[in-house]
Amino acid sequence: MNRFVEKVVIVTGAGSGIGAATARRFADEGALVVFAGRTRDKLDSVAARLPQGKSLARVTDVSRLDDVQGLVADTLQRFGRLDVLVNNAGIAPEGKITEASVDDWRQVMAIDLDGVFYGYRVAIPELIKTKGSVINVSSVSGLGGDWGLSFYNAAKGAVTNFTRALAMDHGPDGIRITAVCPSLTRSNMTDDMFADPAMMAKFRERIPLARGAEPEEVAGVIAFLASDDARFINGVNLPIDGGLTASNGQPPMV
Template identity: 60%
Template sequence: MARFDGKVVIVTGAGSGIGEGAARRFSAEGAMVVLSGRTAGKLEKAARGLDPERTLLHAADVSDPAQVQELIDATLRRFGRLDVLVNNAGIAVMGPVDDISLEDWRKVMATDVDGVFLCSKAALPELKKSRGSIVNVSSVSGLGGDWGMSAYNAAKGAVTNLTRAMALDLGPAGVRVNAVNPSFTASELTEEMLADEKLVAKFRERMPLGAPAMPDDIAGPILFLASEDARFVTGVNLPVDGGLMASNGQPPQA
């Protein structure tokens, strides 16, 4: 299947995890893919095996407006157009409001919220030309609260509702905006959580499908939302959570 032949896709946070998985899937389906992230070495590793003629690596910090604009400009210099933006770059800092520092709060907001705003704003002139698509990577943490994750919850909640607002504003221009909302996913961001066997067991107990997601489990829905298969879908926040949110919170019955 080659749903993205001739299409140009930018994936932020593409150096590992969900971003890397999505970039590889877009490439496999024919796209010209721009992998962006803060660390050039990680991007090089993530892009191994991809067709160099259809791949661009561009290191950038999505919280920096100048670097974001250069990412868009570099994409246009290389490929001449833009069809899909995947806003995946994100960080997490643990802690409740009374423990987290103002510096850490602002760091999370700068990447997780400002990054979505800045990348989308810079990409929109081209996405309007191509009648393209934005897919934001939010989280189930943006649909409900977690213990000890105040900054991350606030940031992903903002992304969730920004997705809806952008879909309303941009629909008349032919630009669709959707989000995926993953739950516990095996990635660089969750390495410490995965090492905690008791915590993983608690997640397994609550998730009907019984295991954390792998990056490719999230990449598939991202590609669907970006594709013509979803041409009448906009403003959606799609839980990709192994059934986690199907529960009303009651524990499994013995």
């Protein structure tokens, strides 16, 4: 498929995991891809797998407004337009509210929530011009609570409802705003979980498809939501969870 020929896409948090897979997916479908992250070495690794001359790597801290402004400005200077913004950057500090620090709270809100706000705030004038779209990477943790992840739940819950509100405000401008809500997905943040047989047994018990997701599986859904195939989809928070949220939460009893 070549659904994004000459379309310009920004992907944040693209140094690994879902972000890297998403950058590759858009490139494979003909897009001009600007991929951002905080670590140059990781971005260089992603760049090695993307077409020369049709991508741009930029070190960016999405918790800083000036960094996000620079990211969009560099995109326009290089490619002249912006069609799709994928707000993917995120962190997930662990611990109960009495255990995780105030700095943990500030950091998760700055990256997971402020980063989405800054991205949209800066990009919207260009997206109005192109009738573009935004895909926020939320989480099933933004649809329900977890043990020991209350800060992450708060941030992703905000992203989930922010997505709905933005879709209502800017649908009349021709911009579609959606979010994906993955469950356990392989990444450098979850490699230890995938390597733990006891932990994976717990996930297999809860997820009807009995496994975690690969980042490419999430990237494919993001590309769909950005495409004209999804041109009447707006304001949705789409679980990519193998059926996890189909459950009422009780364990298997038969």
